[in-house]
Amino acid sequence: MLNIVGLCGSLRAASYNRMLMRLAESLMPASMKLQPLEWRDVPVFDADVFAKGFPPAVASLREQVRKADGLLFVTPEYNFSIPGGLKNVIDWLSRGEDQPFAGKPAAILTASPGPVGGARVQYDLRKVLLFVNAMTLIKPEVFVGNVASKFNADGQCTDETTRKFVGAQMAAFEQWIGAVKRMAAPA
Ligand SMILES: Cc1cc2nc3c(=O)[nH]c(=O)nc-3n(C[C@H](O)[C@H](O)[C@H](O)COP(=O)(O)O)c2cc1C
Numbered sequence: 001m002l003n004i005v006g007l008c009g010s011l012r013a014a015s016y017n018r019m020l021m022r023l024a025e026s027l028m029p030a031s032m033k034l035q036p037l038e039w040r041d042v043p044v045f046d047a048d049v050f051a052k053g054f055p056p057a058v059a060s061l062r063e064q065v066r067k068a069d070g071l072l073f074v075t076p077e078y079n080f081s082i083p084g085g086l087k088n089v090i091d092w093l094s095r096g097e098d099q100p101f102a103g104k105p106a107a108i109l110t111a112s113p114g115p116v117g118g119a120r121v122q123y124d125l126r127k128v129l130l131f132v133n134a135m136t137l138i139k140p141e142v143f144v145g146n147v148a149s150k151f152n153a154d155g156q157c158t159d160e161t162t163r164k165f166v167g168a169q170m171a172a173f174e175q176w177i178g179a180v181k182r183m184a185a186p187a
Contacts, residue, residue, distance in 0.1 A: 005036075006035065021074040074109045
């Protein structure tokens with residue numbers, strides 16, 4: 001089984017991005033299993049705190065990301081970029097010689113009630129993931145625009161095109177994880 005951990009950029013109970021993460025989970029190939037990560041208790045990064053050690057919420061996330069075969073980012077766009085809470089989580093996990101993003105396969109999905117579906121945050125997130133040496137899947141990209149018209153009140157996706165793109169991305173992510181593992185394996 002491939003253990004995939006999911007980071008949702010929104011904490012909102014009725015988050016569309018959380019609905020999108022659940023949709024991705026439901027369309028994953030049988031070899032993949034999703035574990036959503038909780039980051040509500042992560043404090044704002046402070047180098048003086050870091051100098052004394054990782055806070056428990058950060059230490060737990062580091063461990064879960066380290067053990068994962070892949071990392072799924074599902075996030076809204078805030079002011080054309082990465083929501084501060086999610087960026088703060090990445091900043092914490094990026095610290096330490098043994099930071100857990102290095103070499104980790106990742107995939108990105110974004111959703112917004114606006115027309116472009118968070119296109120701008122995707123490229124900012126890709127740039128940040130480059131710095132931490134994550135191996136981010138390039139295509140298919142998933143931007144869910146006008147998201148409020150694509151999920152019903154029960155959080156189910158009613159849009160066939162969205163289901164198709166998300167399913168295709170999950171299939172590509174499974175292949176990508178295999179390719180990254182083969183690349184990392186000793187010859
Ligand atoms: C601080 C803030 C900034 C936002 N900036 C953008 C933005 O730049 N682009 C966009 O498409 N939507 C923006 N929005 C609207 C969000 O896309 C919308 O609130 C969305 O539903 C949040 O995702 P969620 O449903 O997963 O919580 C912003 C929302 C907030 C709270």
